[in-house]
Amino acid sequence: MRNSLRFKVALFFSVLTIALLVAQALGVRALAEAQEERLIAALIRDDMASVIKSYQANPALLPPFDVRLNGYVSSADRMPIALPETVRTLPFGTHEIIIDDREIHVAIASMGTARLYRVYNFNIYEKHFKEVINALMGGTGIFALLTIWLSFGLSALLVRQVAGLARQVKTLRLGESAAIHPGKYDETELVGLVEAFNDYHQRMADMMAREKEFTGNVSHELRTPLTAIKTSCELLEQDTAIQGKSRARLQQIERAADNMRELANALLMLAREDSAREVEPVAMAKMIETALAPFAARLEQKGLDSIIDIDGELRVVANRPALAIVLSNLIDNAVRHTDHGRLHFRYANGWLYIEDTGPGIPAHAIPHVFDRFYQAPSPDTPTPGVGIGLSIVRKLCERYGWSIEIGSEPGRGTSVSLRLPAVSRT
Incomplete structure (x- = not known):
């Protein structure tokens, strides 16, 4: 099944543009997520440095000591979060753990002979961030649909003159001398195509004219001798002296003349295109x-x-x-x-x-x-x-x-x- 040139152009532009949009959206998303992690890490690092410095300067500010975890547990949020005992085995640094289906960041640092656990909850921030990312992906989908619509519109403009040329070619009848005017087309390639078609059409018209003329001349020229042969056969048939094999031969000649006349008529009719x-x-x-x-x-x-x-x-x-x-x-x-x-x-x-x-x-x-x-x-x-x-x-x-x-x-x-x-x- 053949597809139109417009469909192919629109499909190409649509696929290419959608692929670029998707690649761009995925790249922006990956970059934003990486930047988010860097921002969170920087915030935690600065906050931990400030908290440790304040605790060292004034030990009275230290949070309550948790015997289970062998360390002090403080929270950057107002709502305290109970840490599982498994964090006791985690090394120093920042870690992400899941508590009650929430992603929690825990920073662990040394505080003398004990450990300091600092809890950070960025769920609200991450939720807003995901909403922005989802909006970006949704916008990409909308732009993809818009791209398909624009591609079909643009492809219509690109192939408009090709479609016009096709319509003009359909209206031409073989044998007519009228040619397509190349001045109606702007694209250099289409002008070259029009000129090539006009040359081909003219050569075909000349060839058809020669063929029609030759076939018509032959058909007409054959009728004169065939009429003479037919008339002679009819006159000879009235001669009673012609009998036996001679009369059979005469009838054979007459049948051959009739066949030749039918053949000439057929050739002449085939040469006339308008007879259809x-x-x-x-x-x-x-x-x-x-x-x-x-x-x-x-x-x-x-x-x-x-x-x-x-x-x-x-x-x-x-x-x-x-x-x-x-x-x-x-x-x-x-x-x-x-x-x-x-x-x-x-x-x-x-x-x-x-x-x-x-x-x-x-x-x-x-x-x-x-x-x-x-x-x-x-x-x-x-x-x-x-x-x-x-x-x-x-x-x-x-x-x-x-x-x-x-x-x-x-x-x-x-x-x-x-x-x-x-x-x-x-």
């Missing part, structure tokens, strides 16, 4: 009858029945000339490969089915039947084609959005399915 929008309701049964007409003699010669099992009122939305070419090629392919039986045409659930009783297509050949110049090996077919008919059929189906499928089983015939939406009836 020329659609109309078409009577399906009538189209099939018209497409079958040129094959009447071949059907009679082979003894094939053609069954059109389609409602005469059924109409599909299609380009009439394109559908005629597709049907002609599919029928020609079916007649060429079917020596006995029938051709069956039916329509169901938006699909036209053309079924024959020919030898079928090998499973390995089915994926290639639409390839240009490909011909499935069939010794039973006396008049093979050139392998371009089904390729043209596929191109036309792609042009008009018709799905086409082929199902076949050797010895049981072939079924071609063509997706043609019917006109809804009110």
Whole structure:
């Protein structure tokens, strides 16, 4: 699944900024905690020096002696705190102990042959400090959310011109000479991209124009000799002196001329890009009858029945000339490969089915039947084609959005399915 450029830019800025904010918040927190410990240690050190000095100067100020602890216990707070007996084993210095779920600092110093215990309770100070730290972390979270919002807004500004270029590219039609004006864009990279696209678009337009001109010229130039061949064949058919193999050859020439004319029409239609929008309701049964007409003699010669099992009122939305070419090629392919039986045409659930009783297509050949110049090996077919008919059929189906499928089983015939939406009836 592809993500938009805007999403990627916003995600990058968001992740980067949030990572920096979190790193900064954690650094500030660690620094503040370290400074807090240094401040507490300095306060205790100064207070202990002052207390010891005052006790040494006036021993009467000494606090009560605690036999359990073998020392004097004084408190920096007004509320006395009972120390556990375990502090007796602690060395001289400042220690942190937990009493009644409170963190208490105890400073231990020598007082003659006894010990002096000085108790400090910084819980209120530490509570306020934690509230400040929590507020800092909460502010970091708010800034992180704000960063995401700002990142999406900033990314929209950054990719705005890219999105505008994409919209302009979509509006261009292949073959048009209009180019995108690079003056609308500020970024140097986008201007270079626009110029490169304009150059590519112009080369593609020139190539398509040459291809259309060549295909159109070839198609039109072929019609003149094909018309002459067709007319000559019709005149020669009226000559009763032509019999036997000569008449068969004459009919073969006429069929080849008809195939060439259909091929020329298909090439000309493929060369016309605008033809994809020329659609109309078409009577399906009538189209099939018209497409079958040129094959009447071949059907009679082979003894094939053609069954059109389609409602005469059924109409599909299609380009009439394109559908005629597709049907002609599919029928020609079916007649060429079917020596006995029938051709069956039916329509169901938006699909036209053309079924024959020919030898079928090998499973390995089915994926290639639409390839240009490909011909499935069939010794039973006396008049093979050139392998371009089904390729043209596929191109036309792609042009008009018709799905086409082929199902076949050797010895049981072939079924071609063509997706043609019917006109809804009110």
